[in-house]
Amino acid sequence: MPWPAVQIALPGWMDQVVLDGGAGPYPSDDAKMRLVVRLSRENVLRGTGGPFGAAIFERRSNRLVGVGVNSVVRLGNSVLHAKMVAYMIAQARLGTWSLAAPGLPQHELVTSCEPCAMCLGAVLWSGVTRVICGAAREDAARLDFEEGPVFPESWQYLEGRGIEVVRGVLREEARGVLELYRKRGGEIYNG
Amino acid sequence: MPWPAVQIALPGWMDQVVLDGGAGPYPSDDAKMRLVVRLSRENVLRGTGGPFGAAIFERRSNRLVGVGVNSVVRLGNSVLHAKMVAYMIAQARLGTWSLAAPGLPQHELVTSCEPCAMCLGAVLWSGVTRVICGAAREDAARLDFEEGPVFPESWQYLEGRGIEVVRGVLREEARGVLELYRKRGGEIYNG
Numbered sequence: 001m002p003w004p005a006v007q008i009a010l011p012g013w014m015d016q017v018v019l020d021g022g023a024g025p026y027p028s029d030d031a032k033m034r035l036v037v038r039l040s041r042e043n044v045l046r047g048t049g050g051p052f053g054a055a056i057f058e059r060r061s062n063r064l065v066g067v068g069v070n071s072v073v074r075l076g077n078s079v080l081h082a083k084m085v086a087y088m089i090a091q092a093r094l095g096t097w098s099l100a101a102p103g104l105p106q107h108e109l110v111t112s113c114e115p116c117a118m119c120l121g122a123v124l125w126s127g128v129t130r131v132i133c134g135a136a137r138e139d140a141a142r143l144d145f146e147e148g149p150v151f152p153e154s155w156q157y158l159e160g161r162g163i164e165v166v167r168g169v170l171r172e173e174a175r176g177v178l179e180l181y182r183k184r185g186g187e188i189y190n191g
Numbered sequence: 192m193p194w195p196a197v198q199i200a201l202p203g204w205m206d207q208v209v210l211d212g213g214a215g216p217y218p219s220d221d222a223k224m225r226l227v228v229r230l231s232r233e234n235v236l237r238g239t240g241g242p243f244g245a246a247i248f249e250r251r252s253n254r255l256v257g258v259g260v261n262s263v264v265r266l267g268n269s270v271l272h273a274k275m276v277a278y279m280i281a282q283a284r285l286g287t288w289s290l291a292a293p294g295l296p297q298h299e300l301v302t303s304c305e306p307c308a309m310c311l312g313a314v315l316w317s318g319v320t321r322v323i324c325g326a327a328r329e330d331a332a333r334l335d336f337e338e339g340p341v342f343p344e345s346w347q348y349l350e351g352r353g354i355e356v357v358r359g360v361l362r363e364e365a366r367g368v369l370e371l372y373r374k375r376g377g378e379i380y381n382g
Contacts, residue, residue, distance in 0.1 A: 002206065003258065004283040006199035014194060067194065076288045077279055078316040079270065088268055092195040097267045097380060117312025121339045125269040125309065125381055148312045149348035157340035189288060190316055 008075060008088060011048040014039075014067060026062045029132050032110040033170040035064075037134060040082070040112040040177045043069040044186065050145075051181035054082040054111040056090035056099065059130060065099075065107060066090025072189050083111050083119040087126040099127030108132060112174045113140050114167065116190070117148030123158060130164040134174030143182050146190045199266060199279060202239040205230075205258060217253045220323050223301040224361040226255075228325060231273070231303040231368045234260040235377065241336075242372035245273040245302040247281035247290065250321060256290075256298060257281025263380050274302050274310040278317040290318030299323060303365045304331050305358065307381070308339030314349060321355040325365030334373050337381045 017038065026032045032055065039053030050070035057064055068085030072078055086109065091097060099107040108130035109123065114137045123131055137147050155165060208229065217223045223246065230244030241261035248255055259276030263269055277300065282288060290298040299321035300314065305328045314322055328338050350356060 003201050003280050005201075006279045006283050008197040008199070010194050010196075072288045072316075076286055077282055078288045078318065079275055079279055079313060081316075084270055088197045088270055089194050091268055092197050095267055097263045097269045116316075117345070118309050118316065119312070121308030121310070121312050122270060124337065124339050125263075125307075127269065146315065148315050149342075149345040151340075151342065151344060153342060154308070154340040 006077065008071070008077070008080065008085065010067065010085070010089065011043070011046065011069065011074065013042060013046055013048070014069070017042050018064070018067060024062065024064055026057060026064060029110070029166060029169050032057055033112070033132065033134050033174070036110050036112045037170060037173045037177060039067060039069050040174070041180065044177060044181045044184065049074050050186065050189065051177045052082040052113055054086040054109060056086050056128065057108050057110060059106040059108050061105065066093060073187055079118070081116065081119050083109060083115055084122060087122060100129065101127065106130070112177065115150070117150050120150055120154055120158070123163060124161060129162065131158070131166070132169055133167045134170050135178060136168065136171065139171070139175045139178055143178055144188050197268065199262070199268070199271065199276065201258065201276070201280065202234070202237065202260065202262070202265065204233060204237055204239070205260070208233050209255070209258060215253070215255055217248060217255060220301070220357060220360050223248055224303070224323065224325050224365070227301050227303045228361060228364045228368060230258060230260050231365070232371065235368060235372050235375065240265050241377065241380065242368045243273040243304055245277040245300060247277050247319065248299050248301060250297040250299050252296065257284060264378055269380070270309070272307065272310050274300060274306055275313060278313060291320065292318065297321070303368065306341070308341050308345070311341055311345055311349070314354060315352060320353065322349070322357070323360055324356070324358045325361050326369060327359065327362065330362070330366045330369055334369055335379050
């Protein structure tokens with residue numbers, strides 16, 4: 001019973017797109033959101049996954065530490081929402097299971113859409129201390145993406161643990177990519 | 192900016208322990224739970240991670256399809272709770288992002304402890320249609336493991352999506368492994 005290993009690699013276009021984006025600087029929430037919305041759009045246009053992008057930044061220096069795009073269908077793995085990929089890539093890069101490990105600067109998650117129940121729960125374990133969202137839960141729901149058991153109390157729980165939450169940054173741009181995906185008949189893997 | 196790939200492999204002892212356990216049959220919830228509690232204990236005794244084990248079975252045939260143990264510290268990855276590893280290994284084995292894909296038999300998750308907020312959200316996307324739990328949330332909380340925003344409504348949400356939930360199977364045995372971990376001074380990575 002030899003169990004398979006699971007491999008998670010970003011799509012091949014990622015380096016070029018991030019570099020084309022100038023690899024920064026990302027001096028504001030808008031600038032950061034512009035990058036992740038771009039990642040979400042590229043993921044749709046290049047056919048590598050669902051219409052979702054995410055990134056991890058250092059809060060103070062604004063340095064880009066990790067990126068993610070939805071990779072559920074491409075890699076055959078239901079866990080690989082954009083945010084989960086971004087957490088894992090950032091942690092692999094820094095060699096730590098917590099982005100709040102001693103000696104590290106504070107980190108933030110920037111995501112093109114509000115997190116589903118899984119990704120919201122994962123915020124707490126990732127070590128980020130700030131979450132910036134573009135599109136809203138209802139924007140994703142309009143495509144019949146199911147977001148799971150997320151309640152107002154779920155967000156309050158995060159905030160009660162000292163996590164700062166900012167919602168609706170470049171929401172229209174982020175929602176536009178969801179709409180693009182719908183028009184192209186993209187697969188709704190969380191139906 | 193070459194992003195690292197993320198690799199998820201089970202600890203080296205896994206094959207032997209599963210085989211020693213007779214590789215089945217697993218004719219009952221108790222038999223399945225006995226396996227995952229054994230995995231959780233081995234993970235503690237061999238120093239490869241937190242006191243949590245999980246497995247995916249076919250519901251009808253009782254065939255073992257995937258296994259997981261907590262691998263957060265071992266692999267430097269906050270996502271790798273036992274349940275998440277089990278979903279990913281099972282999906283990699285079957286080559287699908289949903290254990291409810293057309294043509295597949297129904298699957299169930301067996302876990303030595305009730306899921307945290309992340310793992311509970313992930314149940315929905317994994318495709319399992321039944322969840323069997325050993326130890327309770329409060330058993331993990333007694334070790335200062337933080338379980339995140341899981342509410343009674345979260346469980347109702349799952350059940351409303353047709354997922355059957357069974358709790359408290361071999362709870363004492365499962366709790367015993369949590370206690371073993373505590374006594375050995377194991378790291379509380381979700382503090």
